[in-house]
Amino acid sequence: MFDKYGTDVCVLTILQNCFRWQPRWFVLKGGILSYYHSRDDINLGCRGALKVSACDVSPHSKDQLRLDITIPGEAYLYVRAADAKEKQKWLVALGSSKANADSQANVPNPIEEDEKIKGKKSELKFYCDLLIEQAYRIRDSSAPISNNHNTETNEDRENDLDEMARTLNVTCDNFVATLDEIMKLATTKRGGKKYSTPKKTRSPSGNEHLLKISPSTESSRGYDQPHSSTNDRPSDTESLSSDKGCSSGTFFSEVNKKLGKIIEGNLVITKHFLDICDETLNLYDKLNPSTFTPIKMEVSGNIEKIREKYSTDPLNFESIQSMIEKEIAAKQAKLQNSATEAIIFVTRSLHFLQLFTNEITVNDSHFSAQRAYVLALKPYHGLVARQVYSVAINSVVNKREFNNSIIYGDESKVGDLLNDTLKYFSTNVAVIVKNLYSFFEEKKLYETVGIQ
């Protein structure tokens, strides 16, 4: 188990998609557990790494050879040793690594304490995951077409590859920029030699304006907040919600018309909330039905639960907040199928859509969906839901198809209106989502309802 560098190395089998165990090469060094595709691939870089001190390590209750290594709510690694002896060695090695880190934690460590660095590190991890995923997508898409049924033309493929390459380029730039910021923060904190950004030696990406986009680290839930109150909402409601009086427009210019009345003060008006949610359901029909029909059904089931509750007493349940308050008072919020629970899940899907529509104005659809998922849904999802996501993300249409499916009328007349209507939708929905999340927090709703 120990190699010539005094490092713990081992082949462990790892639980991958579809619940199949795959052998992987693991290295535990300096408190970091890294894994590689195989021993021969060490030079190619690790496939994943976890800081052991941040992990919970627990033997599986039934499987004698399995260890679950998790950072609650963030990462998980399910591994299986070849035999009981090997598992025991790993338990001891991981346990000692954690204990070492704990004892060092008593010595004040300015880097660890620095919230900024922590935030940047999770940003870096986000870009690292994206880089790996985008690189694989390019590899898969550039493989020769193996059957005659594929209707995609060479031009389509080239366009897709171009778009993917541009996105990869932006992600690389973001990754490097974040790493650079971490280096600066770390050296300043340590009082070390001032770090200066290395000169760019490669050709510019031509996407410099996109570098401003970075994952939100503003709150623990990763919520993006373009506008903090109803007063911040865009004033030009007319021009963006009514597609400037022409017969061409987008799906969102129609939806936007309904957004004006949805908020009163901080209250989200139930009737209009339901209206908007119903509208957004139409979007799922533009996506791959076999993947998205079940997701649409789940979301529409939740919308129906809210509608049903509302219909029992529209006056008392005029706002979403009053509906929740009354369910809490009647001790109904915790019940299975409560309107409160349904509101939480619908809000999460709206949050996803809000982030997606904001991001798609400057990025490709895959990146946008990925970012929206990481911020809006992933923190709440366990293994199964994440796997559903990984299937869904692979059937996301590209940006060109996305645009085509939301534009109606004369495409050439839509121009800037496309992005304007997306931004308008996103900005206004952000206000709705923000108000609801603040209310959830105020009422400690996740604890009250008993969900993660």
Ligand SMILES: CCCCCCCCCCCCC/C=C/[C@@H](O)[C@H](CO[C@@H]1O[C@H](CO)[C@@H](O)[C@H](O)[C@H]1O)NC(=O)CCCCCCCCCCCCCCCCC
């Ligand atoms: C182009 C967009 C691509 C979208 C790709 C992302 C897809 C997200 C996949 C999400 C997988 C969800 C898997 C299921 C999770 C559920 O377990 C979880 C919990 O369910 C709730 O459980 C309660 C009991 O505990 C139950 O009572 C409750 O009723 C039930 O809901 N559910 C969730 O976390 C909610 C997930 C909502 C996912 C919404 C995804 C939004 C996708 C928007 C697509 C349209 C936008 C693009 C338009 C493109 C046009 C070309």
